[in-house]
Amino acid sequence: PAGFTQNDSIEVETVDGTRHRLLVVIRGENEGPVISGPAQAGIVRESGDLIAEGKIEFTDADAGDGHFFEFAPLGPGAPPLGEFSLGAFVAFPDAGSGGARAWRYMLDPRRANPLPEGAEITENYQIAVRDLRNAVASTQVSIKIVGVNDAPTFGGGAWSVSVTEDAANSRGGIVNFSDVDIGDIHQASVRSEEHTSELQSHLNLVCRLLLEKK
DSSP: OTTOEEEEEEEEEOTTSOEEEEEEEEEOOOOOOEEOSSOEEEEEESSSOOEEEEEEEEEBSSTTOOEEEEEEEOSSOSOOSEEEEEEEEEEOTTSBTOEEEEEEEEEOHHHHTTOOTTOEEEEEEEEEEEETTOOEEEEEEEEEEEOOOOOOEESSOOOOOOOOTTSSOOOOOOOOEEOSSTTOOOOOOOOOSSOOHHHHHHHHHHHHHHHHHO
16 A cells, blocks of 8 residues: 555676675555446335445455545435435455445435326436545446326315205305326316216316316
8 A cells, every 4th residue: 555665675696796685665556446337226116116225346456445435416406305325334355455335225205296107307426435545436326216196185074065956046165186296187077976967967067167277
């Protein structure tokens, strides 16, 4: 490693037969870490596969060198939808001072809820390993996040009205619903437990008109 010195000597003989011993001083220079393999990737889904994992391995020819890991999100953008973390360092006994650290990404379903079915976004993270002389090697981990459909939900409880047949009266109200999926499209229908086909047609028409006004 850098700063390390070792003395050696060699014996030489001149043309007149005289022997001389020369002292050789070997001084070490720093060798930076080298990350093994290409950039890595993982896939998580809003519902189900919430965790992606992998491992970053590196080598360093300098025996006894120390190393520090760091990571940061790449590029501007919205806040991350999950948490990226690194595990404990594991040393390789037969690779100078190399080793490995596991990485882990855990998606937060609450942050990912606005993603509609099939939508995909990617979060990129840069992972760097530095030695004690500040030589650095870096790689990238890309996390693909896939959205799933979230069903709409009604606000409030069930409600009811009563009308009199053949009377000139009407009853109305508003049925509120919400859907966390951004950009989703909705259709509504009304079904009566006891109805004629004519009544059902009128109910569906009213429901469609109310939805278009929403």
